[in-house]
Amino acid sequence: MVADFVKICKLFFYIQKSNVKTAFFNTGDAVVNIxxxxxxxxxxxxxxxxxxxxxxxxxxxxxxxxxxLFAVSNNAFATYALFARGIQNIPExxxxxxxxxxxxxxxxxxxxxxxxxxxxxxxxxxxTGFIMFFLSGYVSWSCFFLMLFVxxxxxxxxxxxxxxxxxxxxxxxxxQRLGDNMFxxxxxxGMQPASIFTxxxxxxxxxxxxxxxxxxxxxxxxxxxxxxxxxxxxxYCFLLLFIAIRFFYFGLKRYTSGNRFGVR
Amino acid sequence: MTDIIKxxxxxxxxxxxxxxxxxxxxxxxxxxxxxxxxxxxxxxKKGERVAFIGPNGAGKSTTIKMxxxxxxxxxxxxxxxGLIPWENRRTLSKHIGTVxxxxxxxxxxxxxxxxxxxxxxxxxLDEIKFKRRLSKLVKLFEIRDLLSHPTCxxxxxxxxxxxxxxxLIHNPEILFLDEPTIGLDVTAKEIIRTLIKKQAxxxxxxxxxxxxxxxxxxxVCDRVIIINKGKLIFNDSIQALKDSYLSKKYIExxxxxxxxxxxxxxxxxxxxxxxxxDLVKRYHVSDITVENPPMEEIIKEIYKRD
Numbered sequence: 054m055v056a057d058f059v060k061i062c063k064l065f066f067y068i069q070k071s072n073v074k075t076a077f078f079n080t081g082d083a084v085v086n087i088x089x090x091x092x093x094x095x096x097x098x099x100x101x102x103x104x105x106x107x108x109x110x111x112x113x114x115x116x117x118x119x120x121x122l123f124a125v126s127n128n129a130f131a132t133y134a135l136f137a138r139g140i141q142n143i144p145e146x147x148x149x150x151x152x153x154x155x156x157x158x159x160x161x162x163x164x165x166x167x168x169x170x171x172x173x174x175x176x177x178x179x180x181t182g183f184i185m186f187f188l189s190g191y192v193s194w195s196c197f198f199l200m201l202f203v204x205x206x207x208x209x210x211x212x213x214x215x216x217x218x219x220x221x222x223x224x225x226x227x228x229q230r231l232g233d234n235m236f237x238x239x240x241x242x243g244m245q246p247a248s249i250f251t252x253x254x255x256x257x258x259x260x261x262x263x264x265x266x267x268x269x270x271x272x273x274x275x276x277x278x279x280x281x282x283x284x285x286x287x288x289y290c291f292l293l294l295f296i297a298i299r300f301f302y303f304g305l306k307r308y309t310s311g312n313r314f315g316v317r
Numbered sequence: 318m319t320d321i322i323k324x325x326x327x328x329x330x331x332x333x334x335x336x337x338x339x340x341x342x343x344x345x346x347x348x349x350x351x352x353x354x355x356x357x358x359x360x361x362k363k364g365e366r367v368a369f370i371g372p373n374g375a376g377k378s379t380t381i382k383m384x385x386x387x388x389x390x391x392x393x394x395x396x397x398x399g400l401i402p403w404e405n406r407r408t409l410s411k412h413i414g415t416v417x418x419x420x421x422x423x424x425x426x427x428x429x430x431x432x433x434x435x436x437x438x439x440x441x442l443d444e445i446k447f448k449r450r451l452s453k454l455v456k457l458f459e460i461r462d463l464l465s466h467p468t469c470x471x472x473x474x475x476x477x478x479x480x481x482x483x484x485l486i487h488n489p490e491i492l493f494l495d496e497p498t499i500g501l502d503v504t505a506k507e508i509i510r511t512l513i514k515k516q517a518x519x520x521x522x523x524x525x526x527x528x529x530x531x532x533x534x535x536x537v538c539d540r541v542i543i544i545n546k547g548k549l550i551f552n553d554s555i556q557a558l559k560d561s562y563l564s565k566k567y568i569e570x571x572x573x574x575x576x577x578x579x580x581x582x583x584x585x586x587x588x589x590x591x592x593x594x595d596l597v598k599r600y601h602v603s604d605i606t607v608e609n610p611p612m613e614e615i616i617k618e619i620y621k622r623d
Contacts, residue, residue, distance in 0.1 A: 078426040159410045
């Protein structure tokens with residue numbers, strides 16, 4: 054078991070090394086892309102800084118809470134985009150039959166699909182995430198490690214949601230755009246100050262569109278720690294991940310393998 | 318010799334939407350069921366080189382995909398290396414290699430050598446054994462000069478040689494080749510056929526090859542399975558195929574004036590000797606050749622009869 058885990062970790066790092074090599078082959082200016090991504094993110098943050106500077110707070114949220122939200126969501130998204138983005142290509146892999154390549158290896162097909170794409174520029178999201186953490190004012194080692202942990206939970210949430218929407222492609226044709234739009238809608242909800250959602254909206258925010266697990270709950274864990282919040286977040290994220298994985302393997306039984314010309 | 322692949326009554330049905338345009342089909346879609354593979358049974362022994370021939374949509378690729386664990390069947394049974402493919406995907410993948418002519422298993426922007434290294438890690442191969450194996454395959458498929466090139470810069474023929482090496486890196490006992498010569502020019506096709514056969518003979522690899530090109534079958538394989546509309550219609554040696562369906566011969570006569578006359582003879586109606594005698598009597602013959610119809614024509618004849 055431990056030996057298998059070590060092997061899969063080694064393979065993971067080897068694939069990441071290859072992804073970095075591919076990124077540099079594609080652009081040659083990968084570092085510039087990272088910086089541009091960071092600037093792009095920070096310009097969005099600047100807009101919120103102006104709003105909070107003028108308004109003071111929104112339902113109890115100040116710029117500090119907003120900075121923590123950006124820290125968590127950027128780190129979660131960076132982890133997804135750098136290490137598991139391949140799942141968003143599932144509809145395309147299904148349409149052109151290139152899913153075949155991932156089904157005939159001795160490794161888990163889901164693992165192979167997940168690591169099949171990485172966007173190097175998203176290192177800029179990590180950079181933004183860390184900058185925002187330090188700007189939040191909640192700077193301590195314990196808060197830092199807790200932020201890393203809830204960011205990882207956020208990654209699991211993003212991964213599970215994206216996997217579920219990608220797997221619709223096993224049941225209907227051409228769902229790439231639908232999946233992209235649903236995922237973007239979720240991220241948009243997750244990047245708003247959670248305090249604006251109250252009453253029924255809050256329930257919706259923590260159930261059907263679970264963006265609250267990327268904003269409200271992590272920020273609450275970092276500002277006012279309660280073990281129950283951490284347990285709730287972990288429980289929800291792992292439950293969704295379990296459902297997503299089962300859904301993938303259920304859908305795989307319906308895979309028909311296309312024959313469109315193409316390359317990996 | 319033991320059977321390495323066993324297929325019994327294997328079926329695969331696809332549900333296809335009838336008309337996907339219009340609002341009606343959105344709210345009330347209608348489907349039709351297509352029998353892509355319809356109760357086929359056959360077996361393949363270790364070391365055999367078998368061609369899987371059929372027209373477009375005959376079910377060749379679907380069968381190969383079920384045997385290589387990619388697709389689940391609708392019904393029936395199959396065993397590859399004693400394993401049910403769709404239930405033992407990961408274990409089976411260590412024993413089989415796959416080449417899909419229409420898509421690549423190499424990383425598009427990486428040098429070929431890096432793709433091979435990555436595959437070595439994916440198959441968890443011992444470093445020394447991997448290097449030895451790769452060196453042997455590189456020599457056999459003559460790709461040493463291509464190793465440092467990214468896949469995207471290779472010609473189709475070069476890429477196909479690298480694809481085959483990639484599928485053989487883990488030393489599989491069975492190699493599934495789905496249209497390995499598709500899109501290649503005549504010279505590249507010839508090179509690929511020679512190399513595939515050479516490797517299979519050297520390492521006793523069992524081959525199952527699908528193709529539209531009957532030359533692939535004649536030049537690489539010793540046995541042929543023909544399917545049409547999902548049903549198996551022929552399963553025997555290539556020689557038996559020729560013997561069963563060769564009722565036609567072509568006689569080409571060159572006269573002393575340099576004129577060429579070509580005649581088609583049905584040997585079931587006129588013995589070949591009589592046909593030649595008639596031609597010799599009628600013309601001043603300077604040269605005469607007797608040819609079998611090309612394999613392409615024999616296959617067409619089988620499809621027509623089916």
